[in-house]
Amino acid sequence: DSGVTQTPKHLITATGQRVTLRCSPRSGDLSVYWYQQSLDQGLQFLIHYYNGEERAKGNILERFSAQQFPDLHSELNLSSLELGDSALYFCASSAYLGTEAFFGQGTRLTVV
Amino acid sequence: GIQVEQSPPDLILQEGANSTLRCNFSDSVNNLQWFHQNPWGQLINLFYIPSGTKQNGRLSATTVATERYSLLYISSSQTTDSGVYFCAVGQAGTALIFGKGTTLSVSS
Numbered sequence: 001d002s003g004v005t006q007t008p009k010h011l012i013t014a015t016g017q018r019v020t021l022r023c024s025p026r027s028g029d030l031s032v033y034w035y036q037q038s039l040d041q042g043l044q045f046l047i048h049y050y051n052g053e054e055r056a057k058g059n060i061l062e063r064f065s066a067q068q069f070p071d072l073h074s075e076l077n078l079s080s081l082e083l084g085d086s087a088l089y090f091c092a093s094s095a096y097l098g099t100e101a102f103f104g105q106g107t108r109l110t111v112v
Numbered sequence: 113g114i115q116v117e118q119s120p121p122d123l124i125l126q127e128g129a130n131s132t133l134r135c136n137f138s139d140s141v142n143n144l145q146w147f148h149q150n151p152w153g154q155l156i157n158l159f160y161i162p163s164g165t166k167q168n169g170r171l172s173a174t175t176v177a178t179e180r181y182s183l184l185y186i187s188s189s190q191t192t193d194s195g196v197y198f199c200a201v202g203q204a205g206t207a208l209i210f211g212k213g214t215t216l217s218v219s220s
Binding site: 002033035042043045048055056058088090092096097098099100101102103105106108 | 142143145147153154155156157160198200202205206207210212213
């Protein structure tokens with residue numbers, strides 16, 4: 001158990017819908033990262049938050065957004081979902097910048 | 113941005129064999145991690161190794177930062193070692209960038 005908790009584990013939804021994925025980092029970790037893993041793109045970095053502030057953006061679509069709350073948990077919002085958004089979404093956390101990152105079990109999103 | 117290349121892309125072994133996985137990266141890094149993704153999709157931390165050598169049971173890793181590569185050694189492989197091994201690197205507080213992985217299949 002990495003200590004990073006993601007909910008839900010599985011999600012099936014229709015095209016055009018909006019979903020929210022939740023991540024609770026390890027206790028005390030200030031950094032939260034979101035990644036998308038699809039069969040053809042591998043593990044792609046989406047966005048990084050540090051202590052409530054957006055730190056960096058990767059390959060995140062405009063239809064996707066995220067935030068980190070004062071209690072340090074984070075949510076990833078995916079809207080206007082398309083079939084191609086079906087993927088495994090991971091959250092990771094680390095204590096500070098550049099320290100060892102630990103990954104949650106992922107949320108498997110299926111868009112039908 | 114930084115490029116991460118892993119080799120070989122696929123590896124098939126008999127139980128008990130040894131193997132070496134390689135990770136090359138294109139620029140200096142402050143963070144390098146090896147992960148094992150098991151058949152259930154979980155990403156399991158193996159090593160945090162921006163430089164030097166570490167060992168954990170049958171696994172060991174070496175990173176030569178000045179030459180921009182890292183090696184993961186698996187000795188006496190077991191069927192439970194099957195899965196995908198990822199190398200990921202980060203620079204100065206940035207997020208980890210992943211290689212495409214090495215898919216390992218160990219048969220009994």
